[in-house]
Amino acid sequence: MSFIDEVIGWYNNNKRDLPWRNTNDPYLIWLSEIILQQTRVEQGMPYYHRFAEKYPTISHFAAAGEDQILNLWQGLGYYSRGRNMYKTALMVMEEHGGYFPSQYEKLIKxxxxxEYTAAAVSSFSANEARAVVDGNVFRLLSRYFGIDEVINSPKGKKVFTQLANEVIDTGRPGLSNQAMMEFGSLQCRPANPDCGNCPLRTGCFACNTSSVQNFPVKQKKKATRDRYFNYIVVSDGEKVLMNKRTGKDIWENLHEFPLFETSHFVQAEELITTPGFRELFGENVKISLVHGPVKHILSHQRLFAQYIIIKGFEENFLMKKPWFYAKNDTLHDLAQPKLIFAFLKMFPTFNLI
DNA sequence: AATCCGGGGCC
DNA sequence: GGCCCAGGATT
Known part of the structure; x- marks a missing residue:
């Protein structure tokens, strides 16, 4: 049996029953593939069900607004995926007559x-013979063939893409791609792979040289930076002051409390006496309560957030600011990052004030 | 080529 | 604390 025949044979006996494998609809497959980018199946599953139920077709999806898409995406991270999905939905309605494309060359635009998602959708929905190359495929190929090319580099991506397209079963590309990823995910997993029971062990370079932990070769990422978020909570118990983020920073178009960022940690009492603070929130504000700091890890940043509940906020300080009041019972309609929705979940009616 | 973009699970 | 996860866009 060839390499790919072994992988497919294993897949037929060990595959998980995943909902997006029971359809040929390129829209639903696209939905699942975007959700699963850099995201574990178990984490993305509830989101897939929510999206598929609320937006059963691309027309339903496009009829929503970006705010609604981001709201349903809340908590999943990498929010550009949600923003880009909405842009793609509009493009499909305008340029493809509301029919989600299934060809690689149209998808890639x-x-x-x-490349990964275009290969996945086109092979699963239309059986185009284009190999998917995701983290699972990198790992499986590098271990089995003993390839020490750095995977997170343009050259490495090229090398592994070529190899993946050489091993793909062109007679059944969709099945072949699914099998490669499932094998990498369950059998040839990152930590403690089950080499003793692996059907590929006799031909696997890494297994035969006891060097599984040396593959794949990956360039280490740069250290993260620290940021200090001071969230200013202004509430009368019925409504709360909110801000919609803009620009190229994290969490674009998501909602949060008015933010006062500092270059280092500053105690709340000291913070409100700094000149910049008074200019933003008024001369008469006083601290009611402080929550935090809360540590929050992102892929490239470490956030230290403290929530400063203040009183004495003057309404005329709303002038020329993008802030707005949101009623407590409408907060759930606003897409928020975890640092905000987790806080609101702890104090749903600001009963701490 | 390097960096940025979330949140969660595992070791 | 580091690594990884059905990656892609930007610079």
Whole structure:
């Protein structure tokens, strides 16, 4: 049996029953593939069900607004995926007559769809023979063939893409791609792979040289930076002051409390006496309560957030600011990062004030 | 080529 | 604390 025949044989006996494998609809497959980018199946599953139920077709999806998409995306991270999905939905309605494309060459032109996702959707929905190369495939190929090319580099990506397209079963590309990823995910997993029971062990370079932990070779990422977020909570118990983030920073278009960022940690009492603070929130503000600091890890940043509940906020300080009041019972309609929705979940009616 | 973009699970 | 996860866009 060839390499790919072994992988497919294993897949037929060990595959998980995942909902997006029971359809040929390129829209639903696209939905699942975007959700699963850099995201574990178990984490993305509830989101897939929510999206598929609320937006059963691309027309339903496009009829929503970006705010609604981001709201349903809340908590999943990498929010550009949600923003790009919405752009793609509009493109499909305008440029493809509301029919989600299934061909690689059309898919690759859409927002948020790169080589991996275009190969996945086209092979699963239309059986185009284009190999998917995700983290699972990198790992499986590098271990089995003993390839020490750095995977997170343009050259490495090229090398592994070529190899993946050489091993793909062109007679059944969709099945072949699914099998490669499932094998990498369950059998040839990152930590403690089950080499003793692996059907590929006799031909596997890494297994035969006891060097599984040496593959794949990956360039280490740069250290993260620290940021200090001071969230200013202004509430009368019925409504709360909110801000919608803009620009190229994290969490674009998500909502949060008015933010006062500092270059280092500053105690709340000291913070409100700094000149910049008074200019933003008024001369008469006083601290009611402080929550935190809360540590929050992102892929490239460490956030230290403290929530400063203040009183004495003057309404005329709303002038020329993007802030707005949101009623407590409408907060759930606003997409928020975890640092905000987790706080609101702890104090749903600001009963701490 | 390097960096940025979330949140969670595992070791 | 580091690594990884059905990656892609930007610079």
């Amino acid at each position: 859409l927002k948020g769809i790169g």
